[in-house]
Amino acid sequence: MLPTSGTAALEGLYREANTLPPAGTKGDGDKKVKVGARDVAIWLTAVEYAREHPDETVYFVSENHKDFTKGGAGYPAPMDRDVADLGERFVHLTNLAELLETLAPRVQVDAADARGLLEQHTAWFANRNRRIWAINHTPFEIRTRDGETTTAQAWMLPDDVRVQLLDLRDIEAYRLGANSWIVATARWEFVGLAIGKTLVQGACTLKTRILFPTQSGDEHRPRIIKSYVELPAEDASAVDWPPLMRSAEYMQRVLQNAEAEGRKPTRVEVLLSALMAFPLLKQSAGIELSQYPAYQPLELKHRLPLSSGTVEHEQPEDKRLDEE
Template structure:
């Protein structure tokens, strides 16, 4: 398993405002550095109100995009003599929320607000008390107050930690050099345990220090047998748990077709090899030196395809990950910070791997497993939810498929 084995006890928490997270691309180096800080023990968080703002923005953008696409197609249909066969699928708000909740979850944790903080936030808006304000006849700022008071509340409840509050909203939160009442009283008893930054760069400067990289050593570590075995295991575990399929290159199934691209649902007995290393950076975080890099791996082995087809065979993909590791060849302690969906290999690169297991149908085996479903249900405790019974059947089918595929792979190695 790929992990960091010597995580340090967190002594501080970095609390980000919505404007800071919105200003980040979740796949850029700053976001990866925040993930690295989390990986070595620092806490990086957002208040619940920030999380809801970020998700709401994504949902609204999704709905606006849907409406624009539907309007465009409707206009196209009005000017088309025949009935177009294209249509826009219904907006899936819950799927959008689920996707972005998981995406933001790789970067930050969420701090839930207390009822007291929520009540105080509404009180401040009703009385136009900072960070709330009065604009004409309207009073605004409840969400800002919830964000601010969540950070203050955390600082008061965790007196052993330093709170680094990061917000570029200097209009409502100020620049950290002074606050209007009652915000000045909020921080009065916190002393130097509450630090207000207006830029993410200030946080990175506080927690990290850039150092020189050794590219030869980094390539040696990332191409080592230990790391490659771990990356193969990670690919099998993580990519097999995805809710969507991904493309990979396989042997062609048609006469005269050398390779083909198919949608894979997961891997079995995966091998990894190093393709390239990009954006290598070295940092000193605390007392330790760490490297971050964007690494492309060649993932190959046996893949299985689709829920209905139940076919499997040799396959290969390119897998891009952002990783954190130490410049210690004996103990790199590598962790995956984020990863993209795999992409298919070129025909030439795939053929160079020497894989020869043609795609075969596993439908007969799947049918046997499905026949065992009643027996599996009888083994389940009485009153077990139907969804869980289905999960047992699916798990049994999956395990049997993987055992069969690993046996196929073992036969392939024996023949070689």
């Protein structure tokens, strides 16, 4: 951000009063008015910076061809005198596409190499989405293990959601200074235990436009340019479904997650874990799970723990929940 100096501001008023470029007039006949003090201030701010920093190149970018011209073919007075001593250090461009081509020329990249580079950032992408899931509970569509499409409210165990890159398209690569960056459209797959009308294993995909480096290091991390809406996985049979755990194992995972966050599990978390037996048994029908421990539904012998912030006079409600 370049602050405009008092000198540039005063010169802007002077040139507007005298209709000196890049200031001028607007309108016709009696409605003609003098304008352009701001254009002069913008122009001279860039010129002053170039003069004060002789070791740098200044790129002036504007689609305002009427006032600033397109550059290159010569400027009207007094604009020509403004840049006469700057030479090639003052580059005038007319749009951001020209700037990109000038500062970041395209380079060739192999599609397989680009995919391999992005797959190295899968853990980063997974952690980013887990943070989003923690604060955003917008419903999303999933494909269940038996092929049905349903709406999920959230992931039951976000840390256990498997994230993998499905495909990479529209790959472009640019060189910016000494580094190269790739921009591409990536489609990711999420598979995990989702909370809907019941607890159900589900899979969905997310398309993102992503910028990522061809270098490694903390200073070279990907950037999400745009994210689209989650869509159900196209084919349930093509999903590599993880094995179903016993409800007791899910309950233990819920307790561990709550402990790691320094809190007690909420009643909702405990209930969802305890009541998952039927939907998971239904999903496991016809699936070979002989290599895994036998399914053992969890039996609660004690009253559900109070969630953090629950006061003692709410205990009768807990009793009603136990009975239900």
